[in-house]
Amino acid sequence: MTETNGTNGTKAANGETTPSKVDVSIALKANDAAAVPDLLQEISSLGENFDSNDDQARIKLAMKARSLWKSLETPRETMIRHLWAEPSVMCALTAGYDKGLWAYLAEREGRLLRHISSMGYLKEVGANTYELTNFTRSMSIPVIGAGYPCIAGACVNALGQFHEYANLKGWKDPTDVYDSPLQHGYKTKLNFFEHLHNNPPYGQQFHHHMGGYRQGRPSWMDAGFFPVEERLIKGFKEAEDTTLLVDIGGSFGHDLTEFRTKFSDVPGRLILQDLPVVIEQIQKLDDKIETMKYDFFTEQPIKAMKPGYSKLLINENVIPETGAQWEATALDIMMLTLLASRERTRENWDSLLGKAGLKIVNVWTVANGVESLIECELS
Missing domain, CATH: 3.40.50.150 (Vaccinia Virus protein VP39)
Known part of the structure; x- marks a missing residue:
């Protein structure tokens, strides 16, 4: 087995690292710099007559802005965002909801708020002083906030250990609700709904979460959808x-x-x-x-x-x-x-x-x- 310094290689399922043919310098360059001029032009065009009441226009502009951000981000930055920033902000937001009082968190847990602010979900207005955004204000509403402890406590292991499950099963799509990444991740024999309701308050939080998922989405009963x-x-x-x-x-x-x-x-x-x-x-x-x-x-x-x-x-x-x-x-x-x-x-x-x-x-x-x-x- 050939050892590498870990800077430029991939790790196989058996734990061995094999050298990569891709030079690590590529991870320090913008993901798609060539796309930036056209994206800026499209965003400018969409913004000229932007109507905040037109939801489809809002979604289209948001998607272009997302594409611009991801084109400018380097692979190294994307990696850090995926593995450090997003799990950490999930942790902090979940703790905030579970505590039930953002003002309490502001006084007692400044480290969490600092990261939430750096990720753009709070406004920092001074040393250890933060201002709520619409998002963090909405976190007090159960249909918005309750999904965080539910996903963090009852679901995330299934996603985090999916690769282990897939290796064990030969990368075949699971078809049995009693033999899925969930059972592997939580070492349980229960199916998803049984798992939630046998570990309160996750069941109730999940139903609040589904209510939040539906907020603002077109309903099949709306005029112009299903007659x-x-x-x-x-x-x-x-x-x-x-x-x-x-x-x-x-x-x-x-x-x-x-x-x-x-x-x-x-x-x-x-x-x-x-x-x-x-x-x-x-x-x-x-x-x-x-x-x-x-x-x-x-x-x-x-x-x-x-x-x-x-x-x-x-x-x-x-x-x-x-x-x-x-x-x-x-x-x-x-x-x-x-x-x-x-x-x-x-x-x-x-x-x-x-x-x-x-x-x-x-x-x-x-x-x-x-x-x-x-x-x-x-x-």
Whole structure:
């Protein structure tokens, strides 16, 4: 075995380092300096008539700004950001939320605040004096802040030790929710949801986090997304105990509550299904919404599918073959490591649903990176 000084080499799975043919000086140069002039021009053009109320314009400008930043950053700086800065700021933000009082943290834990400030999440206005930004102000809201201790405490080991799991399994995609990077990282036999709810308060924090994830994102019930009146309500045959909607794995009832708000006079039963431990945590829900304890890994108790009439609506990502958006690709990695699953392309969805005797009638999409509504019927 040939030893190297570690400056210019890669380490194999067995721990041995092999020399790299890439000179280390490349890590000290901008990632893509050639792209900078065009990016500056595009950012300037997008900024000329920027409308802060146009969300798609905001996202487009943010993506260009992100590209500029990453083009200017050196590989060495990217490495330090990934391995030092981002884990450290995750640590500091999580501690701040867990403490519950940013003012207390300002007085007692200046080291954490200094790093949070250096990462751009607080404004430093003097020695040991910081001013909240919209982000750190929002950290006091459970749907924003609660995800930090949940991910840090109950999920991050699955991502951090994924490479170990993949080496053990020969780099094959996991398909068993009881044999995934999560079980390897946390030395548990529980699946993801069992793992969360058996380690409180992570289960409740996760449901807050999912509520935060949905904030500001287009809803499938919005005008211009899925034609609810035409495709769902029109032709509904009302009878005693007829079910209109069953929300499977619906958490605390966010979707059905929204549906009741937007379509308050619609007849039919609205049923919210989730694990017993989730249903038992619900404190307030519209009287029209029924709750049902149910594990979606078991057979569905509501038998309501009729060919040519009933629909399965799947509010999920449909990953494009090219140009996938970063939120969707990040979620795909979370699905890989936590649930032995994946975010799917149209081809993946056709294959999966076809095996279940279903066909896709239409895929309703309003923007890249936002969940589509996949409308299905029995074949």
